[in-house]
Amino acid sequence: MTSNHTDSQGPVWEVFTQKKSGAPYQHAGSVHAFDKEMALENARDLYTRRDKPSGLWVVPAAEIVAVDPGDAAPFFDPADDKVYRHPTFYEVPAGVENL
Amino acid sequence: MTTNQALYQYCLRLGDTNLILGHRLSEMCSRGPMLEEDIALTNFALDHIGQAEALLQYAGKLEGKGRSEDDLSYLRNVEEFENFRLVEQPNTDFAYVIARQFLVDVYQCLLYQKMQKSTDETLAGMGSRFLKESTYHLRHTSGWMERLGLGTDESKRRIQQAISDLWQFTPEMLTAKSYEKELEAQGIIPDAEEIALDWLVQVVRVLSRSGLHKPQDVAVPPPISHSDHLVRMLAEMQYLQRTYPDARW
Amino acid sequence: MEKLHDFQRFIDAEEKIEPKDWMPDEYRAHNIRQISQHAHSEVIGMQPEGNWITRAPTLRAKKILLAKIQDEGGHGLYLYSAAETLGISRDEMIAQLHAGKAKYSSVFNYPTLNWADIGAIGWLVDGAAVTNQLSLRRTSYGPYSRAMLRICNEESFHQRQGYEIMLKMAKGTPEQKEMAQDALNRWWWPSLMMFGPHDNHSERSTKGMLWKIKRASNDELRQRFIDKTVPQAEFLGLTIPDPKLRWNEATGHYETSDINWEEFNQVIQGNGPCNKERMDHHKQVHAEGAWVREAAAAYAARQKEQLQEA
Numbered sequence: 147m148t149s150n151h152t153d154s155q156g157p158v159w160e161v162f163t164q165k166k167s168g169a170p171y172q173h174a175g176s177v178h179a180f181d182k183e184m185a186l187e188n189a190r191d192l193y194t195r196r197d198k199p200s201g202l203w204v205v206p207a208a209e210i211v212a213v214d215p216g217d218a219a220p221f222f223d224p225a226d227d228k229v230y231r232h233p234t235f236y237e238v239p240a241g242v243e244n245l
Numbered sequence: 246m247t248t249n250q251a252l253y254q255y256c257l258r259l260g261d262t263n264l265i266l267g268h269r270l271s272e273m274c275s276r277g278p279m280l281e282e283d284i285a286l287t288n289f290a291l292d293h294i295g296q297a298e299a300l301l302q303y304a305g306k307l308e309g310k311g312r313s314e315d316d317l318s319y320l321r322n323v324e325e326f327e328n329f330r331l332v333e334q335p336n337t338d339f340a341y342v343i344a345r346q347f348l349v350d351v352y353q354c355l356l357y358q359k360m361q362k363s364t365d366e367t368l369a370g371m372g373s374r375f376l377k378e379s380t381y382h383l384r385h386t387s388g389w390m391e392r393l394g395l396g397t398d399e400s401k402r403r404i405q406q407a408i409s410d411l412w413q414f415t416p417e418m419l420t421a422k423s424y425e426k427e428l429e430a431q432g433i434i435p436d437a438e439e440i441a442l443d444w445l446v447q448v449v450r451v452l453s454r455s456g457l458h459k460p461q462d463v464a465v466p467p468p469i470s471h472s473d474h475l476v477r478m479l480a481e482m483q484y485l486q487r488t489y490p491d492a493r494w
Numbered sequence: 495m496e497k498l499h500d501f502q503r504f505i506d507a508e509e510k511i512e513p514k515d516w517m518p519d520e521y522r523a524h525n526i527r528q529i530s531q532h533a534h535s536e537v538i539g540m541q542p543e544g545n546w547i548t549r550a551p552t553l554r555a556k557k558i559l560l561a562k563i564q565d566e567g568g569h570g571l572y573l574y575s576a577a578e579t580l581g582i583s584r585d586e587m588i589a590q591l592h593a594g595k596a597k598y599s600s601v602f603n604y605p606t607l608n609w610a611d612i613g614a615i616g617w618l619v620d621g622a623a624v625t626n627q628l629s630l631r632r633t634s635y636g637p638y639s640r641a642m643l644r645i646c647n648e649e650s651f652h653q654r655q656g657y658e659i660m661l662k663m664a665k666g667t668p669e670q671k672e673m674a675q676d677a678l679n680r681w682w683w684p685s686l687m688m689f690g691p692h693d694n695h696s697e698r699s700t701k702g703m704l705w706k707i708k709r710a711s712n713d714e715l716r717q718r719f720i721d722k723t724v725p726q727a728e729f730l731g732l733t734i735p736d737p738k739l740r741w742n743e744a745t746g747h748y749e750t751s752d753i754n755w756e757e758f759n760q761v762i763q764g765n766g767p768c769n770k771e772r773m774d775h776h777k778q779v780h781a782e783g784a785w786v787r788e789a790a791a792a793y794a795a796r797q798k799e800q801l802q803e804a
C-alpha cells in the first residue's frame with residue numbers, strides 16, 4: 147500500500163550552520179519540514195547532534211537561485227584573467243617589507 | 246522520616262518519572278510519523294534517561310546502601326516505583342505521545358527553573374542542567390500542540406482526546422507528597438503549589454492558542470497504584486538483569 | 495556522444511558530478527537505485543536493533559543503543575536527500591520500497607535473538623557496512639560522496655560500541671559467552687553476504703566501476719573485511735563458524751568457505767526470516783503517520799494564508 151496523494155513528507159529546506167561566532171555559514175545538507183519552526187528543529191536534530199554550532203539557518207530549497215552549470219563557463223570565466231586582482235601579480239622590490 | 250530519607254524519596258519520584266518517560270519515548274524509535282520526528286523523539290528519550298541517571302545516582306547516594314542508578318532501575322519491583330502515573334501511560338498514538346510530553350514539559354520547565362535555586366547544591370546543579378533540555382522539549386511539543394490542534398479535523402479530534410484522557414493524571418503530578426512539605430520549608434525543593442498554579446496558566450494558554458479546550462476537572466481520587474502498563478514495561482526493561490543475575494553488562 | 499566522452503573524461507580526472515551537471519540517464523538511474531537502496535537499508539536497519547532498546551540491560555547501554563540507532567535514521571535522511579538531488583522524491587522512494595521495487599540490505603532480514611546480537615550487529619554489520627562506505631567516500635556523484643563522508647565520521651563509534659558489548663559478553667559468565675558465540679554464528683555469514691555476489695562482469699557492475707560510482711569490487715571489499723575481522727574474533731576468544739577458515743601465508747589473506755548463495759538468493763527474494771515483518775512494520779508506521787503529516791501540511795497552508803492576508 148502506498149500513501150494517498152495528499153500525503154507527503156513536506157518540502158525540502160537547505161540547512162546552513164556556523165561552526166563558531168565569526169565563521170562563515172556553510173551548507174550542511176537538507177531536511178524535510180512543513181513549516182519554518184519545524185525546519186529549524188529538524189535541522190537542529192539532524193545536523194547539530196554532535197557539535198554545537200553558534201548559528202543555524204534554514205532556507206526553502208525552492209527559493210535558492212543557482213547558476214545553471216551549462217552557463218558556468220561564460221559566467222565564471224571572466225574572473226580567470228583578472229590577474230591584477232591577486233597580490234602575486236605585483237612585483238615587490240627587494241628590501242621592501244610589510245607590504 | 247529524616248531529611249535525607251525524604252530527599253531520597255523525592256529523587257526517586259523525579260528520577261523514576263524521567264526513567265519511565267524516557268523508556269516510553271524509546272519505544273517510539275523507528276515509529277515516528279516521519280523520520281525527522283523519529284530522531285527528535287529519540288533525543289527526548291536520551292535527555293530523560295540522562296536525567297534519570299543523575300537523579301537515581303543521587304538517590305542511591307542519599308540512601309547510603311550502595312545501590313547504583315542501575316540497581317534502582319533494574320532491580321526494584323513495581324510497587325517501589327515512584328514515577329508519576331501520567332508518564333507510564335502508553336503511546337496510544339502520536340497525539341498521546343505529544344500530549345503526555347507537553348503536560349510534563351510544562352511541569353518540568355517550572356520545576357527545574359525553581360530547582361536551580363535549591364539550597365541543595367546537587368539539586369541546584371541538576372536544575373540548571375535539565376532546564377535547558379526541558380525548555381527545548383517544550384518548544385517542540387508546544388509547536389506540535391498547535392499543529393495538531395489547528396491542523397485537520399482528525400488531528401484536532403485526536404489531540405483533544407489525548408489531552409482529555411490524560412488530564413486525570415495531572416493532579417497526582419502537581420500535588421506534593423506529605424514528605425515533601427519539610428523539604429519545601431527548608432528551600433531544598435520548589436513549592437509544589439506555586440508550580441501547580443503556573444502550570445495551569447501555561448497549559449491553558451497553549452491549549453487556547455491551539456484551538457483546544459481545557460478538560461473538565463473531575464474529582465478523581467489519586468490513583469492508589471500503578472497501572473498494568475507499568476508492570477509490563479518493567480518486565481521487559483528488567484528482563485536481562487533479572488534473568489541473569491550473575492552477569493555483568 | 496561528445497557529451498558522454500567529456501563526462502567520462504571528467505570522471506577519469508576524479509572530478510565530482512553535481513546535481514545539475516549533465517549526466518547519462520543510466521548514470522542517474524544507477525545512482526538513484528544504489529543511493530535509495532542504501533537509504534532504505536539504514537532505515538530498515540533501525541528495526542532489528544530497535545528490538546532491544548527496551549531490554550537494554552543498563553542505562554548506559556540503553557543510551558548508547560538509542561544514540562546509535564538514531565544515527566542510522568540520520569544516515570537514512572542524508573542518503574534520501576542525496577538521492578532527491580537526482581530528481582526523485584522521498585515519497586516516491588518510500589512507495590518503491592513498499593511496492594518491493596526498491597531493495598534494502600538483506601542482512602536486516604535476520605532476527606535479533608539475544609543481547610549479544612546487538613554487539614554482533616555493531617561489530618560485524620556496521621563493520622562490513624563501513625568497509626563499503628569508506629570506499630564510497632570517493633564515489634563520483636558529489637552529494638553521495640559527501641553523505642558518505644558524514645556517515646563514515648559518525649560510524650566511528652558504532653563498531654566500537656558493538657565490539658564493547660561482544661567483549662563484555664565473551665568475557666562474562668559462561669551463559670554470556672554462549673550468547674556471544676551464538677550471535678557470531680548467526681551473524682557471520684549474513685555479514686559476508688552484505689558485500690553482494692561474487693564479482694561478475696555484468697554490464698551493470700562494469701558501468702558502476704567505469705563511472706566510479708562503485709570504487710572497489712564486492713570480493714575485494716569482502717576480503718578486506720574478513721582480514722581485519724578474524725583477528726578481532728580471536729581476541730574475543732570466539733570461533734568463526736567456518737571450518738575451512740585459514741590464513742594463507744602466500745597471499746597474505748584469510749581463506750574461507752564459499753557463501754551459501756542459495757540462502758542469499760532466498761533472502762533477497764523476500765523469503766528471509768524477517769522480510770515480511772520488517773516491511774509490515776515500515777508500512778504500518780508510515781500509514782499511522784499519515785494523519786500527522788496531513789495535519790502539519792494543513793497547518794502550514796493555513797499559516798501561509800494568514801501571512802498573505804496580513
Ligand SMILES: [Fe+2]
Pocket residue numbers: 536565566569645649
Ligand atoms: Fe549507518
Ligand SMILES: [Fe+2]
Pocket residue numbers: 566620649652
Ligand atoms: Fe552504523
